[in-house]
Amino acid sequence: MELLGYFNYWVFAIVFAIGLYAVIAKLNLIKKLLGLAIFQSAVFLMYITMDKVEGGTAPIIQKGIEGQLYSNPLPQVLILTAIVVGVSMTAMGLAIVVRIKEAYGTIEEDEILDSDHTA
Amino acid sequence: MSLSAQLPALQIVVPLLTAPLVVLLKPRGTAWAATTAASAMAFAIALAIAAGVLSGETYNYAMGSWPAPYGIALGIDAFGSLILLLVTGASTLALLGCRRSLDADIEQQRQPLFYAAWLLALAGLSGIAASADAFNIFVFMEISSLAGYIIVAGGPDRRALPAVFKYLIMGTIGATFYLIGVGLIYMMTGTLNLADMEARLGDVTNLDPVLVAAGFITIGLALKAAIFPLHVWLPNAYTYAPHAVTAFLAACGTKVALYVLLRFDFFVFQGNLAEHDIQFSLFLLPLALLGILIASSVALFETNLKRLLAFSSVAQVGYIMLGASLVTVTGLTAGILHMFNHALAKGGLFLAVAGLALAARGLELRQLGGIARQMPWTFGAFVIAALSLIGIPGTAGFVSKWYLIQATLDHGALGIVAVLVIIAGSLLAVAYVWRIVEAASFGEAAAQPDTGAISPSREAPTVLLAITWLVALLNVYFGVRPEAPVELSRMAAEILLAHLL
Numbered sequence: 201m202e203l204l205g206y207f208n209y210w211v212f213a214i215v216f217a218i219g220l221y222a223v224i225a226k227l228n229l230i231k232k233l234l235g236l237a238i239f240q241s242a243v244f245l246m247y248i249t250m251d252k253v254e255g256g257t258a259p260i261i262q263k264g265i266e267g268q269l270y271s272n273p274l275p276q277v278l279i280l281t282a283i284v285v286g287v288s289m290t291a292m293g294l295a296i297v298v299r300i301k302e303a304y305g306t307i308e309e310d311e312i313l314d315s316d317h318t319a
Numbered sequence: 320m321s322l323s324a325q326l327p328a329l330q331i332v333v334p335l336l337t338a339p340l341v342v343l344l345k346p347r348g349t350a351w352a353a354t355t356a357a358s359a360m361a362f363a364i365a366l367a368i369a370a371g372v373l374s375g376e377t378y379n380y381a382m383g384s385w386p387a388p389y390g391i392a393l394g395i396d397a398f399g400s401l402i403l404l405l406v407t408g409a410s411t412l413a414l415l416g417c418r419r420s421l422d423a424d425i426e427q428q429r430q431p432l433f434y435a436a437w438l439l440a441l442a443g444l445s446g447i448a449a450s451a452d453a454f455n456i457f458v459f460m461e462i463s464s465l466a467g468y469i470i471v472a473g474g475p476d477r478r479a480l481p482a483v484f485k486y487l488i489m490g491t492i493g494a495t496f497y498l499i500g501v502g503l504i505y506m507m508t509g510t511l512n513l514a515d516m517e518a519r520l521g522d523v524t525n526l527d528p529v530l531v532a533a534g535f536i537t538i539g540l541a542l543k544a545a546i547f548p549l550h551v552w553l554p555n556a557y558t559y560a561p562h563a564v565t566a567f568l569a570a571c572g573t574k575v576a577l578y579v580l581l582r583f584d585f586f587v588f589q590g591n592l593a594e595h596d597i598q599f600s601l602f603l604l605p606l607a608l609l610g611i612l613i614a615s616s617v618a619l620f621e622t623n624l625k626r627l628l629a630f631s632s633v634a635q636v637g638y639i640m641l642g643a644s645l646v647t648v649t650g651l652t653a654g655i656l657h658m659f660n661h662a663l664a665k666g667g668l669f670l671a672v673a674g675l676a677l678a679a680r681g682l683e684l685r686q687l688g689g690i691a692r693q694m695p696w697t698f699g700a701f702v703i704a705a706l707s708l709i710g711i712p713g714t715a716g717f718v719s720k721w722y723l724i725q726a727t728l729d730h731g732a733l734g735i736v737a738v739l740v741i742i743a744g745s746l747l748a749v750a751y752v753w754r755i756v757e758a759a760s761f762g763e764a765a766a767q768p769d770t771g772a773i774s775p776s777r778e779a780p781t782v783l784l785a786i787t788w789l790v791a792l793l794n795v796y797f798g799v800r801p802e803a804p805v806e807l808s809r810m811a812a813e814i815l816l817a818h819l820l
Contacts, residue, residue: 250506313481316478
């Protein structure tokens with residue numbers, strides 16, 4: 201039961217590791233960026249998991265409904281910011297990949313290194 | 320509220336709001352002028368804050384007047400004000416001096432965008448130093464990093480692109496690790512305010528997640544700060560960036576991450592995690608020593624001038640961490656003082672490099688043959704800054720190394736080893752600086768175009784020359800009269816350690 205209770209955190213750890221593995225092991229720059237995006241999504245999941253209050257609803261205050269149990273809204277807001285940061289990071293990375301393709305004619309890391317060493 | 324109470328907010332707001340305006344300034348030179356003016360204003364604000372801090376004030380600012388643990392707070396103490404001085408000073412001097420150099424590196428129509436990114440980087444770096452909120456530090460870190468990638472990639476050299484890609488990957492991993500750490504602490508304490516976090520951690524019964532958080536935050540920030548062996552993004556990024564950008568970022572970029580690392584470790588963790596000081600030292604001290612030795616040795620064999628100086632920067636981060644990992648007032652004073660002095664030395668060196676690059680055919684050492692004879696003034700400033708980098712008595716670099724040796728000698732046998740490493744590192748610095756001087760002074764002059772015997776004046780532009788000399792002379796000034804930075808560093812060290820006692 202203990203194990204299942206931490207289900208979301210297990211998923212976080214696995215997704216986190218998959219993303220980090222892709223960043224390190226893949227030579228294709230787009231695949232590296234995909235790995236980075238997966239890696240960041242894992243962290244979003246961690247934040248969203250920790251704000252969940254059992255039985256809590258969406259944190260919206262309405263007239264007439266009082267004494268309601270709410271989930272913690274703060275991590276949701278934080279992660280909204282972090283998602284925006286993540287999107288700009290991916291956009292930035294893709295822009296650099298486009299420029300690398302223009303300058304080198306390839307987006308494979310090893311070929312880029314080769315072409316600079318021979319040049 | 321008087322104006323001086325608003326200074327912490329203005330420190331960030333001035334460059335942040337000037338940035339979008341600069342994009343609109345198409346006429347030649349206006350973008351540069353606006354950027355320089357905003358940066359100079361930020362520098363003036365930082366000076367005012369530093370003067371206030373030296374006279375015993377601390378700056379706390381509640382954004383939108385929401386009180387601290389609920390609202391977003393800014394807080395600037397001695398440490399923060401020192402970092403703000405470095406960031407805004409480096410930006411202002413690099414902008415003032417390197418206009419010609421930037422004109423050569425960045426095409427006219429892209430300049431407004433480039434300068435806007437510069438200002439965003441400045442705003443982000445200042446924001447990190449001014450913020451008292453863990454999540455805001457993350458956001459400012461990402462603002463400065465994203466803008467930093469743009470200005471590093473702005474140059475004409477295509478090798479900057481893979482370098483920036485690597486920088487982006489490692490920078491993002493670092494920032495995400497930091498974010499995980501902050502999340503874990505939030506989970507246990509329910510707060511993001513650094514001071515509040517410190518207080519509430521005392522009531523937390525299960526400290527395991529906090530220990531994991533300490534690991535994530537230390538590694539993440541070590542990546543950003545280029546602590547050996549997590550420095551691999553740094554040499555190429557510095558080498559292929561436009562020279563003005565290198566002068567700016569080399570002086571303050573890694574120091575800001577070190578600042579966050581020290582603040583987190585000493586404010587939040589040291590007082591709350593059992594034996595954290597020992598774990599902190601055991602982890603960082605060996606890395607600092609290895610970093611000094613290995614990065615200096617690599618610099619010794621490097622053939623590109625900027626890459627050589629970049630590896631020397633990695634070694635200098637080692638000195639700073641060595642001071643910090645002693646966890647004593649003298650050690651931390653030495654480390655923080657070395658941040659300031661190294662920024663002066665490396666800033667001066669890279670400004671001189673920007674001058675040399677305008678005349679030289681390339682920055683490989685063999686291409687610099689005879690440059691000292693063609694540009695005696697520019698190279699003179701380079702040599703003075705380099706002496707400070709080595710730590711010759713009479714320069715700023717000597718003062719911080721002296722403090723560092725004093726601090727390490729308090730630690731018995733381990734201290735002796737550390738002193739030996741410091742001396743070995745300094746000797747290696749003598750050797751790699753000598754290689755540059757030798758190549759520039761006695762090297763065979765690179766084949767001149769057949770325009771005549773000796774080309775007349777090939778010195779760097781007057782403004783750049785003046786700025787470079789100003790920084791070089793500051794190295795000497797703070798070597799002879801180090802009171803102000805020493806005082807700020809000592810105050811910073813005591814603030815950091817106050818939580819341990």
